[in-house]
Amino acid sequence: MLPFVHTDAEQGAALRSGAADPATPSAMTEYAAAAAWTAAPVATCAVHGVVLRCRPSRRAGGVRMQWGTLVATLGGAVIAISGTVLADRLRTRQEVDxxxxxxxxxxxxxxxxxxxxxxxxxxxxxxxxxxxxxxxxxxxxxxxxxxxxxxxxxxxxxxxxxxxxxxxxxxxxxxxxxxxxxxxxxxxxxxxxxxxxxxxxxxxxxxxxxxxxxxxxxxxxxxxxxxxxxxxxxxxxxxxxxxxxx
Structure with a gap:
């Protein structure tokens, strides 16, 4: 049986160290899901110099991206960049005037x-x-x-x-x-x-x-x-x- 761990990272570490026993079907299913999550690549992207990282999230039905976190981060970056651009335009206009x-x-x-x-x-x-x-x-x-x-x-x-x-x-x-x-x-x-x-x-x-x-x-x-x-x-x-x- 899999030992009790509090986080996905701990679960993956237990699996890699051999502490988990994937003997039972349920354990084998959880083992495969945890192994897939651990091996999944970290997605990165850059928006105007802001680097964003996102790892797939483990869920009972499979693996899916944490889109809510990504969208929130992108939204915050867009708002910050828009504010900077607007401030620059206003300052330039004042100088021209x-x-x-x-x-x-x-x-x-x-x-x-x-x-x-x-x-x-x-x-x-x-x-x-x-x-x-x-x-x-x-x-x-x-x-x-x-x-x-x-x-x-x-x-x-x-x-x-x-x-x-x-x-x-x-x-x-x-x-x-x-x-x-x-x-x-x-x-x-x-x-x-x-x-x-x-x-x-x-x-x-x-x-x-x-x-x-x-x-x-x-x-x-x-x-x-x-x-x-x-x-x-x-x-x-x-x-x-x-x-x-x-």
């Missing part, structure tokens, strides 16, 4: 700074016109020397749709001011101011769009005690003309 935000902020500042430099040069040309100066060439150079066209391309690449639209509107108003200066309009002329004030309004519209995108904060003329962004109410020339008309 931070990089885009930094590029946008830099492009927004560079664009308005370039437009301001070009505007300053146009005002100089209109303030002290020289008969020997080719105003057409000089006014075009004011935009080119400020690198406005180059910075505008960067704006179109990185900017959000609303800011890109506001930037293009500001660019077009600055070109209209350039055309007035090229035509010889003096700084104090109505022709210059008819182009100047729409440009100033577009500059503020651009600032409002950038502030809304980056900070989510509104900005209105009333914050500064104004009624409009174009600056006409603060312009001595325009107020004088309006008073004269009234």
């Amino acid at each position: 931070r990089g885009l935000g930094a590029r946008r902020r830099e492009a927004y500042i560079d664009f308005i700074a370039a437009a301001g430099a070009a505007h300053t040069q146009l005002r100089r040309l209109a303030q002290a016109p020289d008969a020997s100066t080719d105003l057409e060439s000089a006014s075009r150079a004011a935009l080119t020397d400020a690198r406005l066209y180059e910075v505008r391309e960067r704006l179109f690449i990185d900017a959000g749709a609303t800011v890109a639209g506001a930037g293009q509107a500001m660019f077009e108003q600055l070109r209209a001011l350039r055309s007035a200066v090229a035509a010889g309009a003096p700084l104090s002329s109505p022709t210059f101011h008819d182009a100047y004030h729409p440009y100033i309004a577009s500059v503020w519209a651009y600032r409002v769009a950038v502030r809304d995108e980056l900070e989510g904060q509104p900005l209105v003329p009333a914050v500064f005690g104004w009624h409009a962004w174009d600056g006409k109410e603060r312009c001595p020339l325009c107020n004088r003309d309006l008073a004269g008309t009234g």
Whole structure:
């Protein structure tokens, strides 16, 4: 008869050592089952570096794989791997968003700074016109020397749709001011101011769009005690003309 053992491993060891007596039919049946279990190979597999081992399980009706243990182990490995992949994707997305935000902020500042430099040069040309100066060439150079066209391309690449639209509107108003200066309009002329004030309004519209995108904060003329962004109410020339008309 087989000696009493507590585990399958002990049973197999007893059989291999000869301690068991497979003389009776029942003992011979159990001997064969135990021998088959002991000799069965250990199944191994790897899932993303996680090595899994599984030995067939002895049961009264024969030998079958411990599928419940295998499935549970595989499920745990999949959950762990999925969590790691998701965390990596979220971290990568955050890094990309931070990089885009930094590029946008830099492009927004560079664009308005370039437009301001070009505007300053146009005002100089209109303030002290020289008969020997080719105003057409000089006014075009004011935009080119400020690198406005180059910075505008960067704006179109990185900017959000609303800011890109506001930037293009500001660019077009600055070109209209350039055309007035090229035509010889003096700084104090109505022709210059008819182009100047729409440009100033577009500059503020651009600032409002950038502030809304980056900070989510509104900005209105009333914050500064104004009624409009174009600056006409603060312009001595325009107020004088309006008073004269009234």
